[in-house]
Amino acid sequence: xxxxxxxxxxxxxxxxxxxxxxxxxxxxxxxxxxxxxxxxxxxxxxxxxxxxxxxxxxxxxxxxxxxxxxxxxxxxxxxxxxxxxxxxxxxx
Numbered sequence: 001x002x003x004x005x006x007x008x009x010x011x012x013x014x015x016x017x018x019x020x021x022x023x024x025x026x027x028x029x030x031x032x033x034x035x036x037x038x039x040x041x042x043x044x045x046x047x048x049x050x051x052x053x054x055x056x057x058x059x060x061x062x063x064x065x066x067x068x069x070x071x072x073x074x075x076x077x078x079x080x081x082x083x084x085x086x087x088x089x090x091x092x
Contacts, residue, residue: 005047
């Protein structure tokens, strides 16, 4: 497991798949192609050495490990957004 290979973009992609329940809808929501989104999620899975979604006709269902990771991803994204807002406010 090499969690250091995860970056903010990959975490946003992961959260988008969980929120939309679909790789296609997550790609649309994040403004990238579905193959690019799939590649991003695959990179996360390879870095962690685990499957994060059960893929099927009904969409992508997160595993328990995914739910744990997404909770942390949401916190990381919130902190990043807060830092950006504070820095923006200082620049005014």
